[in-house]
Amino acid sequence: MKQLLLSTAPWRWGLFWLLLVGAAYFSLSPSPGSAFVSIWDKALHFICWGTVGGSLGLALFPRPFGWRSILLLALAASAIEAGQYWVPGRQFDSADLVANALGLIAAAAFWLPLSGRSKTPG
Numbered sequence: 001m002k003q004l005l006l007s008t009a010p011w012r013w014g015l016f017w018l019l020l021v022g023a024a025y026f027s028l029s030p031s032p033g034s035a036f037v038s039i040w041d042k043a044l045h046f047i048c049w050g051t052v053g054g055s056l057g058l059a060l061f062p063r064p065f066g067w068r069s070i071l072l073l074a075l076a077a078s079a080i081e082a083g084q085y086w087v088p089g090r091q092f093d094s095a096d097l098v099a100n101a102l103g104l105i106a107a108a109a110f111w112l113p114l115s116g117r118s119k120t121p122g
Contacts, residue, residue: 009059012055012058012059012061013059015055015058015059016055016056016058016059019051019052019055020052020076023048023049023077026048027048027081027083027084028080028087028090029087030087030088030089030090031089041096041099042096042098042099043099045096045100045103046099046100046106048103049073049077049100049101049103049104049107050102050104050106050107051103051107052077052104052107053073053103053104053107053108053111054107054110054111056069056073056107057069057108057110057114057115058111060111060115061111061114061115062115063115065108065111065112065114065115066112066115067108069108070104070105070107070108073104074101074104077100077101078097078100081096081097081100
């Protein structure tokens with residue numbers, strides 16, 4: 001099992017970075033795309049950052065997933081949200097920050113118990 005986890009680590013980290021860059025791209029583009037207009041904006045923020053946080057937990061697994069990881073992602077999400085100030089047609093919204101944080105907390109609620117139990121032998 002440990003060998004499998006080690007062999008998939010580059011893919012798991014690649015997925016995390018792909019999702020993080022995708023979140024930044026869609027957050028900082030003037031028009032994030034018509035595919036997302038049917039979803040309530042705050043739900044979209046929750047899903048986006050919950051997915052990014054979840055992928056970080058997957059990339060770190062079986063190492064511990066701690067609150068420091070969530071804090072760093074929350075800072076990244078906040079910086080990206082603040083960056084919308086300079087994007088035409090977009091604006092900073094503190095409610096988006098709350099939705100981002102709730103998504104990250106949901107990811108942490110999933111991974112924190114798992115990372116504490118993941119003592120792989122060898």
